[in-house]
Amino acid sequence: MTTLQAIILGIIEGLTEFLPVSSTGHMIIGSSLMGIQKDEFVKLFTVAIQLGTILSVVVLYTKRFFRSIQFYFKLIAAFIPAAIFGVLFSDKIDALLESPQTVAIALVLGGIVLLFVDRIWRNNTQDDSDKISYPSAFVVGLFQCLAMIPGVSRSAATIIGGMQQKLTRKAAAEFSFFLAVPTMFAATAKKLLDFYKDGHHVSSEEWTLLGIGNIVGFVVAIIAIKSFISFVTRYGFRAFGIYRIVVGLVILGLLWSGHSLEII
Structure with missing residues (x-):
């Protein structure tokens, strides 16, 4: 891996980690186009650069992380399902499902869901993610488990989970950001x-x-988070749904044309 490739992957990670578009799918396309060879360090790199994006959330929302001790307990409640599920089943899921085809299909299906979430939960009124209940936080954590399927997107799964629990688009997105900190750190x-x-x-x-x-x-994540909150508050998730479908079809097109794509 070269310095330029590290910069490009950092940009991809920062742009896509907190958006409901699947950072995995974008890493596949980016690494394939750059011809990055799959090795143990590259696998480590694509996970370890999440620390930078985690820090962006902490910096942007510093006051929220020091507002109340209950804030942390709710994050723990939401984190527990993925922690348990990951320890018990992550190896099997990786072995069975980590394929470019799976990523592409998950991108398309998730994109279709995002086309309709604004309409389904248009009457949500809970605009403060700090006021989410413990049972609701746990349910969001269950939704996060879906993101163990490559291409689903942790952000998309948790945002949809939050909206299903009556959070507004803005509040659901913010809770997704906060939940990313313990999840990605672990x-x-x-x-x-x-x-x-x-x-x-x-x-x-x-x-x-x-x-x-x-x-x-x-x-890049700081810029992406600020822009994302402003965008979804005003326009919703439909554009991200369309974008996911296009990216998924691009990956399928590359595969069908004979390109060898690997999840790194």
């Missing part, structure tokens, strides 16, 4: 632990690439 920590347990190590050059990817992801 995923990154597990990936790092597994990387070293398997006898691998990170060279000084690779640490530099990780630093670059995280910094770029952090900056």
Whole structure:
């Protein structure tokens, strides 16, 4: 992986992690077009650069993270389902479902759902994500488990879960951002632990690439989050649904034309 490739992947991560469009699908297209070879460090890189995007949420919403201790308990309630499900079944899911075809199909199906969510839950009135109840937070966590299927999008699953629990578009998106912090931190920590347990190590050059990817992801994610909240509050999710369908069809088109795409 070159420095330029690390920058581009950081941009992709920062732009897509918090949008309901599947960062996995975009990583597939981006890495394939750049000819990045799949190896253990590349797998680590695509997970570890999430730390930068996590930090962007903490920086943008610092006051929310210090408002109330209940805020953390609700995040824990929402995090528990994915933590349990991930420990028990993630390996099987990865083995069975991590394929470009699965990502493409999930993108298209998820896109179709996003075409209608604004209409289905147009009467939601709970505009403060901090006031979500513990049972509702847990339900959102159950929706997050769907994101273990590549291409579903963690952001899309949790936002839809939040709206199903009567949160407005803005509140559902914000709770999705907050829930990303423990979820993505845990995923990154597990990936790092597994990387070293398997006898691998990170060279000084690779640490530099990780630093670059995280910094770029952090900056881009801040811009993406601010723009996303403003956009969905005004226009809703229909545009993201259309976009997902197009990306999914692009991946299917590449596969049908003989391109070899791999999830990194």
